[in-house]
Amino acid sequence: MVAFRVLCVLLSALMLLNAQQGNGALTARSQKMIAKVNEDGPYLGLVIPNLYEMNPLLESSNYTATNTIDVAGRRFRFGTIGEKKVILVMTGLSLINAGITTQLLLSLFNVEGVVHYGIAGNANPSLNIGDVTIPQYWAHGALWSWQRYGLGPDDELPLESAGDYTRKIGYLKFANYTVNVTEGSPYDNLLNNVWYQPEEVFPVDGTPEERQHAFWVAVDPYYYEISKQLEDLVLEGCINSTTCLTTTPKVTRVQRGTSASIYLDNAAYRSFIYNKFNVSPVDMESASVALICLQQRKPFIAIRALSDLAGGGSADSNEADTFTSLAATNSVTVVLKFIELLAVNSESSTGYAYY
Known part of the structure; x- marks a missing residue:
């Protein structure tokens, strides 16, 4: 009888495990691994759109890998950058993927803050390809x-x-x-x-189902203050010995960036959003990361290197075809220095601003 009961318990456990695996819930093994790594936290979360933006960081001597946990199609990579414990995760393209990934990161792991980085188009005529921008505010521009x-x-x-x-x-x-309209x-x-x-926002410290609205979401004020020290950083200006930028890339803090699940390669719209909203980088993920961090009350900052002119250039093809790798490298250079600066400062911020 005892043996039969034990068998029933084992069968029940197996059925539960299969159900967990089948319906997308965490397996017991995953839960155990997550609990173990969280004991070693908190971590700084690095949210990265694509592999070509993540690979320069993985290949950097500043990064030391420890282990990985795969959850819901995402791979969470654990390691250190200098003295800072970090989690790296790739989102994939678009606002939806970035939002899902950021929410998983913050829901599952002991995260103290989020750094989002990658490449972007440039809507600001005073900036150039290769420059790295750090906006104070982000908005979703396609709602x-x-x-x-x-x-x-x-x-x-x-x-x-x-x-x-x-x-x-x-x-x-x-x-x-x-166009092609005759006079008069x-x-x-x-x-x-x-x-x-604006987006509807439901903060974790608010009343459930009671919405707030946010269009411009500010990055963490303390993170943004630290980023001021990055403006003298030396960046890469050449892809190889024969292909170089005509201007020296720089790190610059700007007022605004905007995101949409749209690849912008249109000069008229580029000019419109710059004149209307004073945006510099335009991308497909940052605003989603900003909104999730706002809802979850987690400090964040987004760092975007300019790979193209969002349709504003004179070339027949988009400049990103040539300068993506250079921009990705420059974004990683800035992120590594930012984390170094963050590691030597113990102050944290809980200030959130949006309108």
């Missing part, structure tokens, strides 16, 4: 309310009175970009206007 044809700025948006949508941030009028002739566009919208 829109698309207005029906015939309505304009004075017309209320659907659900605006309920607080779901707003006209406060501004809009893009497609008719302003109509009327022109219009059936696409009409799109209005930029």
Whole structure:
């Protein structure tokens, strides 16, 4: 009878384990590994979009790897950079992947803060390819309310009175970009206007299901203050002996960056978002990391090296085809120095700003 009961318990455990593996829940082995590494925390989380941005860090002599844990299709790499314990994780392309990965990182592991880095397009005409930008604010630039044809700025948006949508941030009028119009002739566009919208945010220290709104999300003020010391850093200007940039790359702190799950290679839109929002880097992940860290009340900063001009250049092809590797290397150079500076300072920040 005892043997039968033991067999039943074992069968139940196996069925539970199979169910965990089948439905995506953590296995008992994964839970044990996570609990063990968390005892050695906290860690600084490094959230990285793609392998070509992560590989220069993995190959750096400053990074020492220890172990890995695979969860939900993500590989969390543990190690040290100098004296700092770190977790590296690759997100994959787009806001959704970046959001899922950042949420997993913060939900599973003992993380003190997040550093996000990679390459980006450049909307700022005063900056150049190879420069590394550190924005103070990030926004998701592709959450829109698309207005029906015939309505304009004075017309209320659907659900605006309920607080779901707003006209406060501004809009893009497609008719302003109509070409081949003869002088004095009327022109219009059936696409009409799109209005930029803030994200709904549900902070961990707020009331569940009670939303807040955020469009511009500030990086951690203490991290941003430390980043001031990076502006004299020497960066790489050449891919090889024959292919070099015409300007010397620099690290610069800027006001704003924006993200969308859109690869921007269009000069007109590049000019519009720069003039409308004063953004410099444009990418596909940073705003998602910013919003998750805002919701989870974790300090973060995003560092983006400029690989192309987002459609603003004169070349027939996008500059990223040539300068991605150089920009990725420069972003890693800045991140390594930032972590070194962070390691020698013990102060932490809990200040969050958004509007």
